[in-house]
Structure formats: structure tokens, C-alpha cells
Amino acid sequence: MILIENLYKKFGANQVFNGLSLSVPEGKILALIGGSGSGKSVLLKHIAGLIRADRGRIVLDGQDMSSIKSRDLAALRSRLGFLFQGGALFDSMTVLENVAFPLHEKTRLSADVVERRAFEELENVGLSGSEYKYPSQLSGGMSKRAALARALITDPEIMLFDEPTTGLDPVTGLSILRLINLCRRRLSFTGIIVTHEIPRVFDFVDRVALVKDGIVYKESGTKEFLDSEDPLVKAFLGTLSDEEDNGSKEPV
Amino acid sequence: MGIFLFRTVLLIFIPPVKILRALKQLKFIGFQSIVVIVLTGGFTGMVLAFQGFYSLSRFGSEAFLGPMVGLSLIKELGPVISALMVTGRAGSAITAEIGIMRMTEQIDALELMGLNPYRYLMVPNFLAAMISLPLLSAVFDVVGIFGGYLVGGKLLGVGAGTYFGEMASYVAMQDVMEGIYKSFCFGIIIVWVCCFKGFYAGILTGFGAEGVSKATTQAVVMSSVLILVWDYFLTSVMF
Numbered sequence: 001m002i003l004i005e006n007l008y009k010k011f012g013a014n015q016v017f018n019g020l021s022l023s024v025p026e027g028k029i030l031a032l033i034g035g036s037g038s039g040k041s042v043l044l045k046h047i048a049g050l051i052r053a054d055r056g057r058i059v060l061d062g063q064d065m066s067s068i069k070s071r072d073l074a075a076l077r078s079r080l081g082f083l084f085q086g087g088a089l090f091d092s093m094t095v096l097e098n099v100a101f102p103l104h105e106k107t108r109l110s111a112d113v114v115e116r117r118a119f120e121e122l123e124n125v126g127l128s129g130s131e132y133k134y135p136s137q138l139s140g141g142m143s144k145r146a147a148l149a150r151a152l153i154t155d156p157e158i159m160l161f162d163e164p165t166t167g168l169d170p171v172t173g174l175s176i177l178r179l180i181n182l183c184r185r186r187l188s189f190t191g192i193i194v195t196h197e198i199p200r201v202f203d204f205v206d207r208v209a210l211v212k213d214g215i216v217y218k219e220s221g222t223k224e225f226l227d228s229e230d231p232l233v234k235a236f237l238g239t240l241s242d243e244e245d246n247g248s249k250e251p252v
Numbered sequence: 253m254g255i256f257l258f259r260t261v262l263l264i265f266i267p268p269v270k271i272l273r274a275l276k277q278l279k280f281i282g283f284q285s286i287v288v289i290v291l292t293g294g295f296t297g298m299v300l301a302f303q304g305f306y307s308l309s310r311f312g313s314e315a316f317l318g319p320m321v322g323l324s325l326i327k328e329l330g331p332v333i334s335a336l337m338v339t340g341r342a343g344s345a346i347t348a349e350i351g352i353m354r355m356t357e358q359i360d361a362l363e364l365m366g367l368n369p370y371r372y373l374m375v376p377n378f379l380a381a382m383i384s385l386p387l388l389s390a391v392f393d394v395v396g397i398f399g400g401y402l403v404g405g406k407l408l409g410v411g412a413g414t415y416f417g418e419m420a421s422y423v424a425m426q427d428v429m430e431g432i433y434k435s436f437c438f439g440i441i442i443v444w445v446c447c448f449k450g451f452y453a454g455i456l457t458g459f460g461a462e463g464v465s466k467a468t469t470q471a472v473v474m475s476s477v478l479i480l481v482w483d484y485f486l487t488s489v490m491f
Contacts, residue, residue, distance in 0.1 A: 082361070082364045088361040091352075
């Protein structure tokens with residue numbers, strides 16, 4: 001379970017979070033949406049412990065990230081997967097080496113077993129035949145798939161996806177979302193997807209949260225979100241009529 | 253920067269050390285710098301021989317050309333110039349590599365795998381530099397001494413026996429050790445500054461390609477200045 005309570009964070013004069021609270025029950029996936037620069041990716045980095053909050057609490061599986069010891073943090077992170085927006089593949093390694101890397105470094109499995117697992121994981125994400133390519137030789141979609149394979153090879157219990165479809169064409173974007181859904185069925189992880197794929201992502205998630213002005217403006221199930229009459233929600237869904245749009249004074 | 257150095261040095265003594273990565277960096281910092289060290293060492297020795305012969309001949313002391321070239325190279329020019337060459341060739345590349353890893357979230361990815369970036373990125377560079385700088389300095393000295401002989405002996409007429417004999421008489425083991433201490437310290441300075449500048453590239457110098465470029469420039473300038481400043485302090489202590 002992911003629990004965020006009353007989170008505050010300020011970068012210089014920019015107040016990113018202003019008492020943000022959010023929870024994701026175990027085994028559920030939440031889509032986090034919001035305008036560009038609203039702090040969605042920053043929130044994922046807070047959850048992963050890469051950035052410390054000024055105030056507030058983030059609890060992952062009962063462990064408070066604000067007071068966690070570095071040894072416990074390393075153990076917690078071994079149960080956490082993170083798909084970075086740009087993939088963050090190690091560019092000096094091949095795809096196979098990238099995917100095998102977490103197991104090589106964090107487990108005592110033999111090199112043969114690790115390699116076999118890496119091959120399997122690459123097959124699962126549809127990257128068979130690209131094992132010995134370098135990240136610079138991959139397309140955007142292939143990079144995302146390789147990064148997903150690396151994030152999933154340790155069978156994480158919590159997955160954080162930072163804009164997994166950004167920069168991809170609609171067909172490839174949809175294939176990535178389907179792939180995430182398949183992996184979710186296989187691994188049953190709890191997850192958060194930061195995305196702009198609205199409403200397409202709603203077919204693959206359980207709940208939706210809209211972030212605005214440093215707080216969760218609206219959180220609900222996907223159906224309730226789609227049926228919402230809130231002008232801001234409708235603006236995000238692209239269902240705002242011209243009259244409503246003209247009446248809305250606040251920029252999205 | 254002090255905490256950064258402390259953390260890295262501490263991890264050198266706490267296993268596991270990433271041996272393969274350290275060997276890879278040893279090849280990059282040490283082995284692949286040999287050509288530039290041989291070239292600069294050779295020409296430095298040759299220039300020293302010309303200048304030394306010109307000065308010494310005024311006092312009728314051409315016989316001391318060997319000790320002059322040897323001591324200058326072993327105590328001073330070998331460690332300093334080889335360190336400056338490694339800063340330009342390897343130090344800048346280390347900053348750029350780590351800086352790009354920072355910008356493209358590769359360092360964040362390492363942390364999220366529960367791996368310590370200091371152990372994975374900094375320690376291998378430190379070990380490689382601490383081993384390779386004294387060796388490169390030694391190569392610089394040897395090539396420089398023979399370069400000096402090429403000019404002094406073959407062009408200016410100082411005999412081989414005089415050149416090397418006088419050098420053996422006047423160059424003591426303590427002088428050699430002084431050069432080794434210096435190059436060891438310079439190795440630490442280079443990787444300390446270059447790794448630090450790369451690791452904090454986004455925060456200290458801004459993001460993107462410009463941030464990495466600024467970090468690399470700052471790393472090279474700061475390392476070079478620190479090498480010369482530290483050289484003064486070490487020389488004054490060991491004088």
C-alpha cells in the first residue's frame with residue numbers, strides 16, 4: 001500500500017506540494033494526472049525516496065520514508081520498480097546487460113540463471129532479437145520496453161511509472177499500456193502511473209487522481225471520474241463544451 | 253566536497269569493491285593515457301635538456317645536465333605534467349560521463365536498485381587514479397630522461413656516461429618517492445574534483461547539455477589549479 005499524508009515541498013519560491021494526500025490500496029493501480037509542472041514526476045521521486053519532503057509522510061508497506069534508515073531503504077527499494085520517463089537505461093551496456101544488471105548486483109543467482117531470466121523478461125516485453133543492441137540503437141518504444149523489463153525483472157511489489165507513453169506514437173503508446181497491464185496481471189503489483197494518456201489509460205487503472213496547485217484536486221474510480229461534471233475534470237477529459245470553456249476563468 | 257571525498261574513501265575500505273569496473277577505469281585512466289604521457293614526457297625532457305644545457309654551459313657545468321633533467325622531471329615536472337595531461341584526457345571524460353548519467357536519471361536508477369552510486373561510480377575511479385597516476389608519472393620520467401639524453405647526448409655532445417652517471421649520483425631514492433607521493437595525491441585530486449562535478453552537474457551547473465559542458469570545464473580548471481596549489485604545499489613540506 002502507498003500512503004501519502006499532508007505532503008509539503010518547496011523548490012526555491014515554487015511551492016510544489018501544499019498538503020498533498022493520496023493513498024493507493026494494495027494491488028491497485030492509480031493514474032496520476034495533472035498539468036505539466038504540477039509535480040507528478042516529483043511526487044514519484046518522493047515516493048521512491050529520491051527526494052525528501054519538507055513536511056508530511058510517505059508510507060510504503062508500513063514503512064515511513066521520512067524516518068527510514070538507509071539499510072532499510074535499500075531493502076525497500078529492492079521491492080520497488082520505477083520506469084523513468086526517458087528509460088534511464090545505462091548507455092554503456094547492451095539491452096541484455098541492462099536488464100540483467102539488477103539481478104547481477106542484488107542477488108546471488110548464477111550468471112547463467114540471470115542471463116536466462118533476462119532473456120525471458122525481454123521476451124515478455126517483445127524485445128527478443130534486440131538483446132545485444134545498445135540503448136542508442138533502440139527506438140523510443142523499444143527503450144521503454146527495455147526499461148520496463150529491467151524494472152520488472154526483480155518482481156517488484158510496487159511499481160511507479162513516470163509517463164510511460166510520452167513521446168510515443170498512439171499505437172506504440174497503447175502497446176506499452178497493454179504491456180503494463182499484462183505485467184500487472186502477472187505480478188499483481190501496486191502502482192502509480194503518471195500519464196497524459198487521458199482517457200485511454202482509464203481502461204488499465206483502478207483509480208484516478210488529478211493534481212492541481214500542490215494538492216489532489218479529485219480522486220475517484222475511473223467511471224466516477226469520467227462522469228464528473230467538474231469543469232476542470234472535464235477539461236482534462238477533453239469533454240468541456242465551448243460555453244463551459246469560455247466560462248472557466250482558471251487556466252488548466 | 254569534503255563529505256563527498258570522505259564517503260568515497262570510506263567505501264574503498266568497505267567491501268565489496270567493484271573490481272571489474274575498477275580494472276575498466278584503470279585501463280581508461282592509465283593504459284589509454286600512455287601515448288599522451290610518452291609524447292609529453294619525451295618533448296619535456298628534450299626541451300629541458302636544451303634549456304638546461306644553455307644555462308649550465310654559462311657556468312661550465314654541462315656535466316650536470318643529467319642530474320638537472322632527472323631531478324626536474326622526477327620531483328616536479330613528471331608528477332605535475334602527467335597529472336595535468338590525465339586531467340585533460342580522462343578527468344574531463346569522467347565528469348562528462350557521470351554528468352550525463354545524472355542528467356539522464358541513470359544515477360537515480362542505480363539508487364532505486366538499492367545500489368550505492370559512490371561504490372559503483374566513484375570508488376573504481378579513485379582506485380584507478382591512485383594506481384595509475386604514479387605509474388604514468390614514472391613513464392613520463394623515464395621517457396623524459398631519455399628524451400633529455402637524445403638532445404643532451406646526441407645533439408649537444410654530453411657523454412652517456414656523464415649524463416647517466418651524474419644522474420645516478422645526484423638523484424636519491426627520496427627524490428623518487430617525493431614524485432610518487434605527489435602523483436598519488438594528484439590522482440586523488442583529479443578524480444575527487446571530476447567525480448564531484450559530474451555527480452552534482454544538475455544542481456551546481458544547471459541541467460542539460462550546457463550543464464554538463466559547464467561542469468566539465470569547471471572540473472578541468474579546478475583540478476588543474478588544485479594540482480598546482482597542492483604541488484606548492486607538498487614541495488614546501490618535503491623541501
